[in-house]
Amino acid sequence: MHSRWSDAEAERTIARYAQIGINADVAVRIYTTRLLGSDPLLVLHGGGNTSVKTQAQDLFGTLQPVLCIKGSGWDMGSIEPGGLPAVLLEPLRRTQQLAALSDAEMVHFLRSNLIDANAPNPSVETLLHAFLPHKFVDHTHASAVLSLVDQADGRARVAETFAGDVGFVPYVIPGFRLAKLAAAVVAQSPGIVGLILDKHGIFTFAETAREAYERMIALVSRAEAVLAAKRVRSLVPAVLPQPLATPEAIAPIVRGACAGLAPPGDDRRVVLTFRSSPLILAYVSGAELAQYSQRGVVNQEQAAIAAAAARGRARCIQVSGACRRRRIRRALRRGLRALQRAPCREQDQA
Numbered sequence: 120m121h122s123r124w125s126d127a128e129a130e131r132t133i134a135r136y137a138q139i140g141i142n143a144d145v146a147v148r149i150y151t152t153r154l155l156g157s158d159p160l161l162v163l164h165g166g167g168n169t170s171v172k173t174q175a176q177d178l179f180g181t182l183q184p185v186l187c188i189k190g191s192g193w194d195m196g197s198i199e200p201g202g203l204p205a206v207l208l209e210p211l212r213r214t215q216q217l218a219a220l221s222d223a224e225m226v227h228f229l230r231s232n233l234i235d236a237n238a239p240n241p242s243v244e245t246l247l248h249a250f251l252p253h254k255f256v257d258h259t260h261a262s263a264v265l266s267l268v269d270q271a272d273g274r275a276r277v278a279e280t281f282a283g284d285v286g287f288v289p290y291v292i293p294g295f296r297l298a299k300l301a302a303a304v305v306a307q308s309p310g311i312v313g314l315i316l317d318k319h320g321i322f323t324f325a326e327t328a329r330e331a332y333e334r335m336i337a338l339v340s341r342a343e344a345v346l347a348a349k350r351v352r353s354l355v356p357a358v359l360p361q362p363l364a365t366p367e368a369i370a371p372i373v374r375g376a377c378a379g380l381a382p383p384g385d386d387r388r389v390v391l392t393f394r395s396s397p398l399i400l401a402y403v404s405g406a407e408l409a410q411y412s413q414r415g416v417v418n419q420e421q422a423a424i425a426a427a428a429a430r431g432r433a434r435c436i437q438v439s440g441a442c443r444r445r446r447i448r449r450a451l452r453r454g455l456r457a458l459q460r461a462p463c464r465e466q467d468q469a
C-alpha cells in the first residue's frame with residue numbers, strides 16, 4: 120500500500136473549495152478522506168470515518184471551534200462538505216467528565232450541537248474523535264488490520280507488528296465508553312501515532328492531513344507485510360470432476376440465474392468475464408470453498424449481530440442481500456447439477 124498524496128492535487132482541492140467558502144482545513148480533509156475511501160483494502164469491510172478540528176461561523180458571525188466529522192449516509196470516496204457536519208467542539212469534550220452516556224442521549228446531544236440543524240447525523244464515533252487532541256483523525260476498518268485483531272491472540276500480534284507506535288484498545292461497542300477508553304490509552308502514551316481497536320479497526324492522527332493519512336498507509340502496510348511473511352497456503356484442493364466444464368458452458372447458467380432475479384420489466388442482462396490466476400484457481404478449487412467463501416473479516420457490527428443472535432435477543436436478523444445471495448446460490452446449484460447430468464456438447468465432441 121502506497122501513499123497517493125499529491126501536493127498539487129491537495130492545493131487544487133483547497134483552491135476549488137475556497138471558491139464556495141469552504142476553509143482549507145475542511146477542503147484538505149475532503150481530499151484525504153476521498154483518498155482513504157477510494158481504497159477498498161481500507162474501507163471495504165464497514166467503512167470508517169474522518170474528522171478535522173477547525174472553526175466555523177455561528178449565526179452571529181462568530182468563529183467557533185468545531186469538529187467536522189463524517190456524517191452518516193456519506194461515502195468517504197465521494198465525500199463533499201455536506202458530508203462533514205460541524206459540531207461545537209467544547210460541549211463534545213465536556214462530556215468526557217460524565218460517568219455514562221447512553222447511545223440515545225449521545226445522538227441527541229450531537230444533533231443539538233450541530234452548527235447546521237439540517238446536517239446529517241454525525242458518526243457514532245464522534246466523541247472518540249473529539250476526545251483525541253490531534254487536529255486530523257483518520258479511521259478505517261482496514262482488512263490487514265482486521266486480519267490481525269480478529270485472531271484469538273490479536274493483542275500479541277498488534278504488539279509484535281507495531282511495537283510501541285500504536286496503542287491497543289480492547290473491544291467495546293462504539294459509543295461513549297469506547298471514546299473514553301481510547302482517550303485514556305492516548306493519554307497514557309502521548310507518543311503514539313495511532314490506535315488499534317480490537318475486532319474493529321485502526322485510528323491514526325496528526326496535526327496535518329497529510330501526516331495522518333500517511334501514518335494510516337504506513338501502519339496498514341506494516342500489517343500487510345507481517346501477513347504476507349506469515350502466509351500459509353492452507354487451502355486443501357478438492358477432487359475436481361474431469362473433464363471440467365468450459366466457461367462457455369457455465370456462462371449461460373450464471374447469466375440465467377442473475378437475470379431471473381431482475382424485477383419484472385427490467386431487461387438488463389449480465390456480462391461475465393472469467394479470470395483464472397493460480398491464486399484464484401487455488402481458492403475456487405478448495406475442498407472447503409462452500410464454507411470459507413461465505414466468511415469475511417469480522418468488524419464490530421458483525422460481532423455485535425453475532426453476539427445478539429447468540430444471546431437470543433435477535434429473533435429475526437434480516438441482512439439485506441442475504442436472501443438474494445441464497446437465491447443466486449440455489450439457482451447456481453440447480454444449474455450446475457443439470458450441467459453434471461448432461462456434460463456440455465463441446466466436451467463430448469473433444
Ligand SMILES: [Zn+2]
Binds near residue numbers: 319
Ligand atoms: Zn469504526
